Amino acid sequence: MESKTRITVLIDWFVPGYKAGGPIQTIRNFVEAMAEHFQLSVITKNVDHASTEPYPDIKPNTWIEWESGVRLYYFSEACLSYKSLGKIISESRPDFIYINSLFSLPFTIWPLWIGRKQAMGKVVLAPRGMLMEGALKQKRLKKTVFLTALKSSGVLQEVRWQATDEQEVQDIRQHFGQKSEIQLVSNLPRQQQADWRSLEKVRGEMRMVFHSRLSPKKNIHALIGWLKEIEGKVWLDIYGPQEDLDYKEKCEGLIAALPDRKKVVLKGPLPPDELQARLADYHFSVLPTLGENFGHSIFEGLLAGKPVIISDKTPWRDLQAKEIGWDCELEKEVQFKEALKHALHMDQEVYDKWSRAAWEFARNYKSQPELKEQMQALFQ
Secondary structure (H helix, E strand, C coil): CCCCCEEEEECCCCCCCCCCCHHHHHHHHHHHHHCCCCEEEEEEECECCCCCCECCCCCCCCEEECHHHCEEEEECHHHCCHHHHHHHHHHCCCCEEEECCCCCHHHHHHHHHHHHHHCCCEEEECCCCCCCHHHHCCCHHHHHHHHHHHHHHCCCCCCEEEECCHHHHHHHHHHHCCCCEEEECCCCCCCCCCCCCCCCCCCCEEEEEEECCCCHHHCHHHHHHHHCCCCCEEEEEEECCCCCHHHHHHHHHHHHCCCCCEEEEEEECCCHHHHHHHHCCCCEEEECCCCCCCCHHHHHHHHCCCCEEEECCCCCCCHHHHCCEEEECCCCHHHHHHHHHHHHCCCHHHHHHHHHHHHHHHHHHHCCHHHHHHHHHHCC
């Protein structure tokens, strides 16, 4: 019997963590979908994003057997070093090292050097949207210095890049050269989907949900400001980690200035296993982001049958033509405001039509066999 290809996955945070958002969900989906095809090992840290508390009931610094034969290794901060990481990667005997970050010292730079010096397998690097212009605007100087050092180091010469959309292909070539080896492979979406059900919708009223990190890149402050100009009764719940305290205070100030018929509540982080059940209570999912290379929160909304109101800086486009949402030009506030008005004034019949269309779109998307085939081809 032919042995499976061995893939060692490097990621700063993994389940049971969830505060880092999309990358954790991406790799969880990858592991669950690809375990039958590959022999998988995941190396990560034993704390969640922006936390110092170790995960309870997880023994660090040892291999743990997980689902479907997948092995996990959770480093404690005290034991994570270049030498110890090299030892653990070597123990996993990888045919491929799969890196899922661009600006991490222990989980990008060290593995690149380890893979090159010890010849431990082909390196596949997924920048996870970190090269998008909207992402690079945050801490620009620090990231520019990091990218310059990375390019001059020579460790990227043998790397195979995973781009998740055409924009990311262009971003990689812009920063790392036209000769970069790139494969266009979309992220794998969540497969579990509840049955569609109708939610009561009254004209002039709506409940919206935002479920992502509370950070400037996600642009939620802009949405809060637009609500002042929309006539009607609007409820917006914001779920997500709130690690940027200055930004949180900015949002709180905008919320305090809203009129009585606009209620916005900062709910804090929501474990992903609770998300689909919680989404059932809302009419629309919103994300006016500066940029996403996939946008798991967008797909989660569609999966729950929630039309989405998003920016045009994601792979999800032409949504209004499909009657599953709106992808508004980021620079044109009027488009967002018109989308909000359209959503607000939907009646039950129209809302059910759009909601059902969103649910069916997500069902058809996640069922495409070529998604898994492309992912398998990335590691050939």
